[in-house]
Amino acid sequence: MPIHEKSLIRPENLITHEHLELDGVDVSGHWSTFINSRVVTDYNEQMQEEIAALPGGEFIHRCWQCGSCTNACTVNAINPDFNPRYWIYLIRMGMEDELLRDKDIIWQCVSCNKCTYACPRDVNPEGVMKATAHWLELKGHTEKKPSMTFDEIFSEQVFETGKIEDGLVLRQFFAATKQSLFQDWLVGMVRALAFRLPVGLLTKMGLATLFHPRTRGWGRAKAAIEEYVEERHAADRRALGLDVQGAE
Amino acid sequence: MSGKYQKVAYYPGCALEGTGHAYNRSTKALGKALGLEITELKNWNCCGAMEVKNIDPKLQTYLSARNLSIAEDMGFSTVMAPCNGCYHNLKKAEYDLANDPASREVNGRLSNKAGHKTYEAGKVETIHALDWIKQAIGEQGLKERVKNSLRGLKVANYYGCMYTRPRHIFPEKDRGPGSESTSQPHFMDDLLAAAGAENVEYPLKTACCGGAHTLSDSDTSTKLVLNLLTTAEACGADVIATECPTCHTGLEMHQARAEKVFGKKTSVKILYFTQLLGMALGLSPRKVGVHENFSESRDLLRAKGLA
Numbered sequence: 321m322p323i324h325e326k327s328l329i330r331p332e333n334l335i336t337h338e339h340l341e342l343d344g345v346d347v348s349g350h351w352s353t354f355i356n357s358r359v360v361t362d363y364n365e366q367m368q369e370e371i372a373a374l375p376g377g378e379f380i381h382r383c384w385q386c387g388s389c390t391n392a393c394t395v396n397a398i399n400p401d402f403n404p405r406y407w408i409y410l411i412r413m414g415m416e417d418e419l420l421r422d423k424d425i426i427w428q429c430v431s432c433n434k435c436t437y438a439c440p441r442d443v444n445p446e447g448v449m450k451a452t453a454h455w456l457e458l459k460g461h462t463e464k465k466p467s468m469t470f471d472e473i474f475s476e477q478v479f480e481t482g483k484i485e486d487g488l489v490l491r492q493f494f495a496a497t498k499q500s501l502f503q504d505w506l507v508g509m510v511r512a513l514a515f516r517l518p519v520g521l522l523t524k525m526g527l528a529t530l531f532h533p534r535t536r537g538w539g540r541a542k543a544a545i546e547e548y549v550e551e552r553h554a555a556d557r558r559a560l561g562l563d564v565q566g567a568e
Numbered sequence: 569m570s571g572k573y574q575k576v577a578y579y580p581g582c583a584l585e586g587t588g589h590a591y592n593r594s595t596k597a598l599g600k601a602l603g604l605e606i607t608e609l610k611n612w613n614c615c616g617a618m619e620v621k622n623i624d625p626k627l628q629t630y631l632s633a634r635n636l637s638i639a640e641d642m643g644f645s646t647v648m649a650p651c652n653g654c655y656h657n658l659k660k661a662e663y664d665l666a667n668d669p670a671s672r673e674v675n676g677r678l679s680n681k682a683g684h685k686t687y688e689a690g691k692v693e694t695i696h697a698l699d700w701i702k703q704a705i706g707e708q709g710l711k712e713r714v715k716n717s718l719r720g721l722k723v724a725n726y727y728g729c730m731y732t733r734p735r736h737i738f739p740e741k742d743r744g745p746g747s748e749s750t751s752q753p754h755f756m757d758d759l760l761a762a763a764g765a766e767n768v769e770y771p772l773k774t775a776c777c778g779g780a781h782t783l784s785d786s787d788t789s790t791k792l793v794l795n796l797l798t799t800a801e802a803c804g805a806d807v808i809a810t811e812c813p814t815c816h817t818g819l820e821m822h823q824a825r826a827e828k829v830f831g832k833k834t835s836v837k838i839l840y841f842t843q844l845l846g847m848a849l850g851l852s853p854r855k856v857g858v859h860e861n862f863s864e865s866r867d868l869l870r871a872k873g874l875a
Contacts, residue, residue: 375624375625375626376625394775394776394778394792395788398788398791398792428785428788430778430779430780430781430785430788430789430792431618431729432729432776432780433729433730433733433734434729434733434776436733436734437732437733437734437735437750447625450622465784466781466783466784466785467622467780467781467784467785468622469784470781470783470784471619471620471623472623474617474619474620475619475620475622475627478613478614478616478617478619478620478631482613482614483582483585483613483614484582484586484614484617485582485586486582486583486586486587487586490783493783493784494783497784504828505821505824505825505827505828505829506825508824508828509820509821509862512862512864513860513862516859516860516864517860533582535611535612535613536611537611540681540683541613541634541678541681543681544677544681544682545627545630545678547681548624548627548674548677548678549623549627552624
């Protein structure tokens with residue numbers, strides 16, 4: 321998989337003339353394509369530091385741009401615009417406007433850790449993707465993405481009871497993202513299973529939705545976790561120069 | 569038989585009590601059939617799965633470490649987790665507590681406030697169900713016990729992401745002959761081959777099924793899973809053997825979704841390796857929870873003389 325450096329040379333900056341002569345030299349056709357020069361003045365000098373302050377982003381400064389992450393990337397193989405190496409480059413250079421062009425796909429990292437496995441510099445690119453997705457959201461560049469909604473619903477259940485019940489996570493996620501539970505592929509699958517399962521197990525699964533599985537004596541752990549989450553939340557917002565009171 | 573791992577603590581995790589119930593049932597049935605003793609951790613909690621680390625990685629370390637401290641309290645030096653996510657997170661906690669002072673500090677603080685012992689690295693070893701069977705019984709031991717050979721069953725062995733990546737949290741892997749490999753894992757292949765299965769060359773053993781976004785980015789997951797399924801079929805596999813409840817459910821769900829939403833039908837079957845090994849030892853499909861799988865594989869099992 322090649323490195324997509326072309327992203328910095330936008331189609332609108334490529335100029336080709338069918339018939340053009342300059343000082344007696346024929347510069348027609350695509351052999352003589354001009355690249356419009358551009359001057360970048362709006363560097364965000366804090367961007368690398370801010371992303372490094374969020375969990376997962378700590379080692380971004382180690383990157384030497386070898387491209388092993390993008391080469392190994394699961395999502396890049398199905399969408400060439402998904403390019404961790406390029407985004408790390410932009411963050412380190414402070415090229416915020418360029419990064420924002422891809423703001424709606426960065427959250428799609430599937431955490432397969434192929435990048436982290438391949439990285440010769442221990443950058444932890446998977447962590448950098450998550451930190452960047454957080455940064456985009458905290459800074460208000462993007463709305464809350466579906467994966468973040470899912471992470472929050474899931475984590476809140478764990479913090480609340482110590483365990484999760486996957487049926488409840490599914491129902492809450494579909495409700496939060498305004499999707500119908502009755503998607504025909506899901507209905508078909510559940511119906512096929514319901515016909516095969518013994519009554520005992522079905523009853524048990526039904527009871528699990530009524531009596532949520534929980535870890536006994538979880539109250540103190542819950543309080544400790546919630547206090548820590550609040551503390552981290554405030555620290556993240558402070559690192560990004562945001563109003564700590566604005567935290568949820 | 570090496571005698572190692574005859575008695576271990578068992579950490580099923582949330583998925584095995586929910587969608588991965590068949591994996592729980594088959595793991596227990598397999599252990600029983602092989603005379604291995606497993607004791608479930610008392611009052612365990614979620615390891616953090618793939619979600620809590622995105623809220624804060626150190627919370628995941630704490631949640632996983634709490635389970636390790638329970639194993640220690642119960643007097644076990646080994647905890648076995650069949651779920652790749654749980655296995656990965658307990659290993660990750662072990663690594664972080666050994667190497668990162670900040671993780672140790674947070675774990676200590678939260679453990680104190682929660683009122684239980686603080687787990688310290690090095691007290692409990694975490695193993696996967698694959699390590700468990702491989703070390704406690706081994707290929708030779710399995711061969712001696714096979715009643716119903718998997719002969720003629722073509723299997724693609726699928727390990728997924730969390731069993732091998734990132735490699736630094738698995739210091740016991742990549743240690744040469746006898747150890748597991750992070751680039752070409754083979755423990756499941758070894759065990760199924762010992763039970764008579766014909767393993768096909770499957771290049772996507774450690775590819776990703778998109779499990780982390782199985783609901784939040786379904787189209788991406790369906791594309792990734794479809795690739796796994798069609799490649800397995802192209803390799804000649806009848807069955808994809810799995811060793812992770814998230815991968816397993818993801819493959820089943822997105823096989824159904826690919827058919828309904830993308831109009832792409834695949835017919836390769838999906839079974840837990842514990843279900844295949846259990847049937848090879850003579851257990852009935854019902855005993856290993858084949859009827860609890862979303863995908864229907866009983867026709868194939870009947871045709872191969874396993875049901």
